[in-house]
Amino acid sequence: MSRTKVSGVLPHGWAGIDFSKSALRVAQQLIGKQLTVSGVGGIIVETEAYDEGEAAAHSYTGLTPRNAPLFGPPAHAYVYLSYGIHWCLNIVCREAGHGAGVLIRALEPTTGIPAMMRRRGASDPHMLCSGPGRLGQALAVSPQLSGKAIDSSPFELKTSITAPSIVRGRRIGITKAPERIWRFGLRGSPFLSRPFPTLMKV
DNA sequence: TAACCGATTAGCT
DNA sequence: GCTAATCGGTTAA
Numbered sequence: 001m002s003r004t005k006v007s008g009v010l011p012h013g014w015a016g017i018d019f020s021k022s023a024l025r026v027a028q029q030l031i032g033k034q035l036t037v038s039g040v041g042g043i044i045v046e047t048e049a050y051d052e053g054e055a056a057a058h059s060y061t062g063l064t065p066r067n068a069p070l071f072g073p074p075a076h077a078y079v080y081l082s083y084g085i086h087w088c089l090n091i092v093c094r095e096a097g098h099g100a101g102v103l104i105r106a107l108e109p110t111t112g113i114p115a116m117m118r119r120r121g122a123s124d125p126h127m128l129c130s131g132p133g134r135l136g137q138a139l140a141v142s143p144q145l146s147g148k149a150i151d152s153s154p155f156e157l158k159t160s161i162t163a164p165s166i167v168r169g170r171r172i173g174i175t176k177a178p179e180r181i182w183r184f185g186l187r188g189s190p191f192l193s194r195p196f197p198t199l200m201k202v
Numbered sequence: 203t204a205a206c207c208g209a210t211t212a213g214c215t
Numbered sequence: 216g217c218t219a220a221t222c223g224g225t226t227a228a
Contacts, residue, residue: 048209056209066224083210084222090209103209133210173209193210206226215217 015157019074023049023100026093032161037139038154040112045186046105052098055176059099069147079146086133087141108191131193166202
């Protein structure tokens with residue numbers, strides 16, 4: 001896989017992304033990168049940023065066994081169970097101890113599509129990875145992956161689309177801090193979990 | 203140990 | 216567009 005050291009000091013850069021930067025920056029930089037778990041995955045087309053100290057973030061109420069990876073080193077996975085059903089994947093950013101991360105909300109499926117169709121019980125490619133819960137099921141995201149480094153097995157993160165056109169909008173499904181326009185998407189992608197109503201270009 | 207709450211989805215109307 | 220389903224983590228007692 002491609003591993004690019006960005007800062008020269010911090011070993012936190014992969015696929016041209018420096019994960020020691022803010023969630024807001026990393027969320028945008030992840031758009032257009034290819035993410036796979038055990039060779040199954042696709043191109044990231046939708047992300048959301050969650051920053052330390054904001055009420056909508058899982059790190060807001062402090063360190064717990066569940067959210068511990070959020071307070072760990074950047075470029076590691078944080079997996080949580082949503083609504084008691086869906087396993088969702090985040091990537092930790094900033095320095096260790098901050099509690100910031102980026103939720104991966106949707107992929108354009110590219111590799112391992114038969115496995116995704118089997119796990120999801122669906123054949124429509126738009127039903128495989130469009131939404132954090134669907135993506136988690138298609139890539140077999142599990143709590144065992146929580147805390148694992150994003151640059152090592154079973155994860156793989158590569159550069160795919162160069163200079164993607166990115167749009168931004170309001171985060172989905174949150175009740176706290178809705179004013180933060182921290183959802184990002186690949187402009188015009190048919191694999192978004194939901195459309196961006198007002199087309200705010202980044 | 204019991205109650206409450208979702209960073210959602212699927213299946214309706 | 217609307218709503219039920221679903222269950223681990225958190226909080227309060």
